[in-house]
Amino acid sequence: MSHKQLADDQLFQQYCKKVKADKRNTRLWQIVLFISFFVLWEVTSRYGLIDRLIFSSPTKVWDLFIANLLDGSLWYHLRITLFETVAGFIIGTLAGIVLAASLWWSDKLSKILDPYLVVLNALPKVALGPIIIVALGPGYFSIITMGAIISVIITTLVVYSSFNEVDENYVKVLKSFGASKWQCFKEAIFPATLPSIISTFKVNVGLSWVGVIVGEFLVASEGLGYLIVYGFQVFNFTLVMYSLLLVAFFAAIMYQIVERLEKILIKNR
Incomplete structure (x- = not known):
């Protein structure tokens, strides 16, 4: 395999790793936002910052x-x-x-x-x-x-x-x-x-x-x-x-x- 092919292969592997890392990062932020929403909802409900009758918990x-x-x-x-x-x-x-x-x-x-x-x-x-x-x-x-x-x-x-x-x-x-x-x-x-x-x-x-x-x-x-x-x-x-x-x-x-x-x-x- 030539040096050019090796370099192209390395670049492709780096690109694949970057794509996977971006996907993991996106998924992590999605999970964080999901959990944060329910935590904020629960906390504000328990401490009376929102009406528990209307918004429940x-x-x-x-x-x-x-x-x-x-x-x-x-x-x-x-x-x-x-x-x-x-x-x-x-x-x-x-x-x-x-x-x-x-x-x-x-x-x-x-x-x-x-x-x-x-x-x-x-x-x-x-x-x-x-x-x-x-x-x-x-x-x-x-x-x-x-x-x-x-x-x-x-x-x-x-x-x-x-x-x-x-x-x-x-x-x-x-x-x-x-x-x-x-x-x-x-x-x-x-x-x-x-x-x-x-x-x-x-x-x-x-x-x-x-x-x-x-x-x-x-x-x-x-x-x-x-x-x-x-x-x-x-x-x-x-x-x-x-x-x-x-x-x-x-x-x-x-x-x-x-x-x-x-x-x-x-x-x-």
């Missing part, structure tokens, strides 16, 4: 978590909200991608629907909640629809915009070899926009939780959204904080799953 939330874990009510409410959120996320994302592909496929359809998509995107989808519930009836289907509809329009607009931003030369090269429009989409458009699609997944994680929780606010008698509303009604703010922390925790898990999926897909491109 980590120890009270933990006690409630253990109690609900032991009596089975934790899993009962959590599984309902998780099912609704995952279903809304999948349906909304897939529907948005299919609609974006349809708009890319047909210029005529794109010109017809473009102003309507812009208006629908500006419209607060949460305000449609009561209409959706009246139309579809109270139940899982209306709540899942809320989780899906809140993300489908933004998914369509972002993904369609990404399709249009792909370099036209890729398509021209394929067409010069006699490729069909479907082959152009499969071999050039979709692979080139995969990072943007995955980024949309990340956004939709939060949007799906928002849609489902709002739906449960309006109509549900079970689930984490119902627990939040019930907690407010009976002034049990420990229950409210407990439910909010569960939402944040599982939303973070869904986000991490999407990030892992992104790494797998990008690696295998």
Whole structure:
């Protein structure tokens, strides 16, 4: 091995060590901030710096978590909200991608629907909640629809915009070899926009939780959204904080799953 190759190898190893050190440092700061938040919350609650009735405390939330874990009510409410959120996320994302592909496929359809998509995107989808519930009836289907509809329009607009931003030369090269429009989409458009699609997944994680929780606010008698509303009604703010922390925790898990999926897909491109 030449001196240049040895030097390049050493530089690469140093770079890898630096990347690993940066990751460890970032993770350490994340843990420090996480612990500091709960410590500060507990201390300010115990010494009366914040209202314990409204903001509760980590120890009270933990006690409630253990109690609900032991009596089975934790899993009962959590599984309902998780099912609704995952279903809304999948349906909304897939529907948005299919609609974006349809708009890319047909210029005529794109010109017809473009102003309507812009208006629908500006419209607060949460305000449609009561209409959706009246139309579809109270139940899982209306709540899942809320989780899906809140993300489908933004998914369509972002993904369609990404399709249009792909370099036209890729398509021209394929067409010069006699490729069909479907082959152009499969071999050039979709692979080139995969990072943007995955980024949309990340956004939709939060949007799906928002849609489902709002739906449960309006109509549900079970689930984490119902627990939040019930907690407010009976002034049990420990229950409210407990439910909010569960939402944040599982939303973070869904986000991490999407990030892992992104790494797998990008690696295998």
